[in-house]
Amino acid sequence: MFEAQIKITLKKTVADPQGLTVKHALESLGFGGIGMVRMGKFITLKLEAKDQAKAEAEAKAACEKLLANPIIEDFELEVKNI
């Protein structure tokens, strides 16, 4: 059994109003030196596969087909054998 941990973020070229609002909230609470804040999604999924390479390929395909929208989002993927 494998576990995939998937991070989905808006592309750097896409404005993130949610991140900006959180940045402002932090600043108004007195947190100094806050740089850019970006929000995203975190997905974990468990999957059966023959080996690590197959599990990675499967999780990557899932990201490309459904989990992330390549027009506006990037994803990062980590697959562990559990």
Added chain:
Amino acid sequence: MKFGVVVFPGSNCDMDCFHVVQKVIKQPVEYIWHKSTKLEHFDCIIIPGGFSYGDYLRTGAIARFSPIMDAVIKFADNGGLVIGICNGFQILLEAGLLPGAMLRNQNLHFICKFVELKVEATDTPFSSGYKKGQIVRIPIAHNEGNYYIDEKGLAELKKNDQIVFRYVNNPNGALDDIAGIVNKERNVLGMMPHPERCSEKELTSTDGLPIWESIVKWLSRKSTKR
């Protein structure tokens, strides 16, 4: 001439669209459950607004893989008319029938109000009943209407005159004030504002009516040509 209104779990403007087609423009119309896979006897498909699959993951992302969508893509590829309104527009973007994607509204609020739109293109089956440059009043109701496309894509949209409606006062951050676009072939329209909510005088605006009338006119001409 037959209209079909696709119903996904979570659609909530399906009855409004059905009502306008049946009672206002008085044309035959049927609901199509999203598990259906056949669209042969339809002339125009309406993808209504709502919250298909609870807007989970991304708006329209899951509905886009409902069985009916393969049929809608085939129908559009064969020149059939498809109009996606609000969540319907989001589904058409996710399905790749229209270019670009939707982001959350810039102010992070769900916005529900009448807005003014400028009609930018009238040479489409959906907008021939308007005058170019006409300002119309049509309501919006969405949380993700902040249209995004990369620079190259925007240049394409402009070059091919695919932008049909622009907001007069941009409410949501949409790139280039875009409220509605057609595909290159001009038989698929996506728009965030809701014409089905302003097609009868009881609803304080009938500015949405020309869309339905344009479709009827276009389809009648087509059937005479046959």
